[in-house]
Amino acid sequence: xxxxxxxxxxxxxxxxxxxxxxxxxxxxxxxxxxxxxxxxxxxxxxxxxxxxxxxxxxxxxxxxxxxxxxxxxxxxxxxxxxxxxxxxxxxxxxxxxxxxxxxxxxxxxxxxxxxxxxxxxxxxxxxxxxxxxxxxxxxx
Numbered sequence: 001x002x003x004x005x006x007x008x009x010x011x012x013x014x015x016x017x018x019x020x021x022x023x024x025x026x027x028x029x030x031x032x033x034x035x036x037x038x039x040x041x042x043x044x045x046x047x048x049x050x051x052x053x054x055x056x057x058x059x060x061x062x063x064x065x066x067x068x069x070x071x072x073x074x075x076x077x078x079x080x081x082x083x084x085x086x087x088x089x090x091x092x093x094x095x096x097x098x099x100x101x102x103x104x105x106x107x108x109x110x111x112x113x114x115x116x117x118x119x120x121x122x123x124x125x126x127x128x129x130x131x132x133x134x135x136x137x138x139x140x
Contacts, residue, residue, distance in 0.1 A: 068119035075115060078108035 040046060065073060082105040089098045 068115055071115035075108045075112035079105055
């Protein structure tokens with residue numbers, strides 16, 4: 001007996017759950033709630049595959065923009081969205097959403113810093129960064 005589930009057995013948002021009584025006859029159909037349908041995305045295997053996808057890069061954006069620029073675009077968009085969310089949040093009414101938005105903005109900022117450093121090394125090489133930090137004008 002295998003544990004594999006075919007795609008036809010997975011619940012759909014518009015699916016109707018048919019319950020059966022003790023004799024196996026179909027009872028009245030019930031609509032499946034959204035939280036039941038989306039539960040599959042919180043399973044460990046699904047989260048693991050999502051994280052593996054991000055560790056491999058952003059395939060569609062990478063094809064269009066390149067590896068570093070796609071991460072820069074994603075991090076700048078996340079910083080922008082979280083700062084707008086912070087601006088629209090009233091800390092007197094709900095402090096927790098503002099805290100989560102601030103943490104997301106910090107994470108996006110750190111990601112942008114890493115991606116920008118990698119882009120700088122890719123374009124100018126490692127010697128250029130060392131020369132810039134030491135204050136030298138020529139790259140010898």
